[in-house]
Amino acid sequence: MTIRTQLATLILLAGTSPLSTLGIAQTAPTDLDKSIDLSVGSHVRVQHLLTDLQQAVSQHNAAAVAALVHYPIKVNPGKHPITIKNPKAFIKEYDHIITPDIAAAIYKQKYDALFVNSQGVMIGDGEVWITGFCLDKNCKNSDIKIGTIQDTKNVKP
Numbered sequence: 498m499t500i501r502t503q504l505a506t507l508i509l510l511a512g513t514s515p516l517s518t519l520g521i522a523q524t525a526p527t528d529l530d531k532s533i534d535l536s537v538g539s540h541v542r543v544q545h546l547l548t549d550l551q552q553a554v555s556q557h558n559a560a561a562v563a564a565l566v567h568y569p570i571k572v573n574p575g576k577h578p579i580t581i582k583n584p585k586a587f588i589k590e591y592d593h594i595i596t597p598d599i600a601a602a603i604y605k606q607k608y609d610a611l612f613v614n615s616q617g618v619m620i621g622d623g624e625v626w627i628t629g630f631c632l633d634k635n636c637k638n639s640d641i642k643i644g645t646i647q648d649t650k651n652v653k654p
Contacts, residue, residue: 559591567642
Protein backbone atom coordinates (compact mmCIF):
# COMPACT_ATOMS: atom_id res chain seq x y z
CA MET A 498 0.00 0.00 0.00
CA THR A 499 1.43 3.39 -0.98
CA ILE A 500 1.74 6.27 1.42
CA ARG A 501 -0.94 8.13 -0.57
CA THR A 502 -3.33 5.15 -0.21
CA GLN A 503 -2.54 4.85 3.50
CA LEU A 504 -3.23 8.55 4.03
CA ALA A 505 -6.52 8.35 2.09
CA THR A 506 -7.58 5.36 4.20
CA LEU A 507 -6.76 7.22 7.41
CA ILE A 508 -8.73 10.24 6.24
CA LEU A 509 -11.76 8.09 5.43
CA LEU A 510 -11.57 6.30 8.77
CA ALA A 511 -11.06 9.47 10.77
CA GLY A 512 -13.65 11.44 8.84
CA THR A 513 -11.35 14.43 8.62
CA SER A 514 -8.10 15.40 7.04
CA PRO A 515 -5.01 15.52 9.24
CA LEU A 516 -4.11 18.74 7.42
CA SER A 517 -7.44 20.35 8.30
CA THR A 518 -6.86 19.65 11.98
CA LEU A 519 -3.69 21.72 11.64
CA GLY A 520 -5.64 24.55 10.04
CA ILE A 521 -4.19 23.93 6.57
CA ALA A 522 -6.67 24.29 3.71
CA GLN A 523 -6.82 21.35 1.37
CA THR A 524 -8.41 20.84 -2.02
CA ALA A 525 -9.00 17.75 -4.08
CA PRO A 526 -6.70 17.34 -7.08
CA THR A 527 -8.21 18.82 -10.23
CA ASP A 528 -8.16 17.17 -13.65
CA LEU A 529 -5.25 19.48 -14.49
CA ASP A 530 -3.34 18.32 -11.40
CA LYS A 531 -3.94 14.69 -12.37
CA SER A 532 -2.77 15.32 -15.96
CA ILE A 533 0.41 16.98 -14.71
CA ASP A 534 1.03 14.14 -12.26
CA LEU A 535 0.75 11.61 -15.10
CA SER A 536 2.77 13.46 -17.74
CA VAL A 537 5.42 15.28 -15.68
CA GLY A 538 5.47 13.71 -12.24
CA SER A 539 4.16 16.18 -9.66
CA HIS A 540 1.68 19.01 -9.99
CA VAL A 541 2.90 20.48 -6.71
CA ARG A 542 6.45 20.74 -8.04
CA VAL A 543 5.14 22.29 -11.27
CA GLN A 544 3.16 24.86 -9.26
CA HIS A 545 6.28 25.75 -7.30
CA LEU A 546 8.42 25.92 -10.44
CA LEU A 547 5.91 28.23 -12.15
CA THR A 548 5.76 30.52 -9.11
CA ASP A 549 9.56 30.54 -8.74
CA LEU A 550 9.99 31.23 -12.47
CA GLN A 551 7.52 34.12 -12.43
CA GLN A 552 9.17 35.64 -9.36
CA ALA A 553 12.70 35.23 -10.76
CA VAL A 554 11.79 36.72 -14.15
CA SER A 555 9.97 39.65 -12.52
CA GLN A 556 13.12 40.37 -10.48
CA HIS A 557 15.40 39.84 -13.50
CA ASN A 558 17.21 37.20 -11.43
CA ALA A 559 19.17 35.32 -14.08
CA ALA A 560 20.76 32.91 -11.59
CA ALA A 561 17.39 31.90 -10.15
CA VAL A 562 15.95 31.26 -13.63
CA ALA A 563 19.10 29.34 -14.62
CA ALA A 564 18.60 27.05 -11.60
CA LEU A 565 15.18 26.01 -12.96
CA VAL A 566 16.56 24.82 -16.31
CA HIS A 567 17.63 21.33 -17.42
CA TYR A 568 21.02 21.36 -19.21
CA PRO A 569 22.03 21.27 -21.92
CA ILE A 570 19.07 23.17 -23.33
CA LYS A 571 18.52 24.32 -26.88
CA VAL A 572 16.89 27.74 -26.79
CA ASN A 573 15.41 29.62 -29.70
CA PRO A 574 14.94 33.21 -28.62
CA GLY A 575 14.83 34.46 -32.20
CA LYS A 576 15.86 33.34 -35.64
CA HIS A 577 18.81 31.17 -34.65
CA PRO A 578 18.69 28.45 -31.96
CA ILE A 579 21.60 28.15 -29.56
CA THR A 580 22.60 25.43 -27.13
CA ILE A 581 23.23 26.48 -23.55
CA LYS A 582 25.39 23.94 -21.73
CA ASN A 583 25.27 25.13 -18.11
CA PRO A 584 23.88 27.72 -15.69
CA LYS A 585 26.91 30.01 -16.13
CA ALA A 586 26.30 30.23 -19.89
CA PHE A 587 22.57 30.76 -19.28
CA ILE A 588 23.25 33.68 -16.95
CA LYS A 589 25.62 35.23 -19.49
CA GLU A 590 23.00 34.95 -22.28
CA TYR A 591 19.97 35.67 -20.07
CA ASP A 592 18.86 38.85 -21.82
CA HIS A 593 19.04 37.10 -25.21
CA ILE A 594 17.12 34.05 -23.92
CA ILE A 595 14.39 35.64 -21.81
CA THR A 596 13.19 38.16 -24.37
CA PRO A 597 10.35 40.58 -23.58
CA ASP A 598 7.88 38.29 -25.41
CA ILE A 599 9.01 35.23 -23.44
CA ALA A 600 8.97 37.17 -20.16
CA ALA A 601 5.43 38.38 -20.94
CA ALA A 602 4.24 34.81 -21.56
CA ILE A 603 5.73 33.76 -18.21
CA TYR A 604 4.16 36.71 -16.33
CA LYS A 605 0.69 36.13 -17.77
CA GLN A 606 0.54 32.37 -17.20
CA LYS A 607 -2.00 31.18 -14.62
CA TYR A 608 -1.59 27.71 -13.17
CA ASP A 609 -5.18 26.71 -13.90
CA ALA A 610 -4.74 27.66 -17.59
CA LEU A 611 -1.67 25.47 -18.23
CA PHE A 612 -1.74 23.13 -21.22
CA VAL A 613 -0.48 19.58 -20.63
CA ASN A 614 0.43 16.81 -23.05
CA SER A 615 2.97 14.00 -23.33
CA GLN A 616 5.75 16.57 -23.92
CA GLY A 617 5.11 18.28 -20.59
CA VAL A 618 3.49 21.47 -19.35
CA MET A 619 3.30 24.45 -21.69
CA ILE A 620 3.58 28.07 -20.64
CA GLY A 621 2.02 30.64 -22.96
CA ASP A 622 1.85 29.53 -26.57
CA GLY A 623 4.83 27.21 -26.15
CA GLU A 624 7.43 29.77 -25.13
CA VAL A 625 8.42 27.60 -22.16
CA TRP A 626 7.92 23.86 -21.55
CA ILE A 627 8.29 22.23 -18.14
CA THR A 628 9.25 18.58 -18.36
CA GLY A 629 10.09 15.63 -16.13
CA PHE A 630 13.66 14.39 -16.68
CA CYS A 631 14.93 10.97 -15.63
CA LEU A 632 18.09 11.10 -13.56
CA ASP A 633 18.90 7.39 -13.81
CA LYS A 634 18.51 4.55 -16.29
CA ASN A 635 15.29 3.18 -14.76
CA CYS A 636 13.83 6.64 -14.09
CA LYS A 637 13.42 5.90 -10.39
CA ASN A 638 14.79 9.38 -9.74
CA SER A 639 13.52 12.31 -11.76
CA ASP A 640 13.55 16.06 -11.76
CA ILE A 641 11.11 18.64 -13.05
CA LYS A 642 12.77 21.48 -14.92
CA ILE A 643 12.40 23.79 -17.89
CA GLY A 644 13.27 21.83 -21.03
CA THR A 645 12.39 24.31 -23.78
CA ILE A 646 12.55 28.08 -24.19
CA GLN A 647 11.56 29.56 -27.53
CA ASP A 648 10.12 32.68 -29.07
CA THR A 649 6.98 31.29 -30.71
CA LYS A 650 6.35 34.51 -32.62
CA ASN A 651 9.42 33.79 -34.78
CA VAL A 652 8.61 30.11 -35.38
CA LYS A 653 7.44 29.38 -38.90
CA PRO A 654 4.73 26.71 -39.32
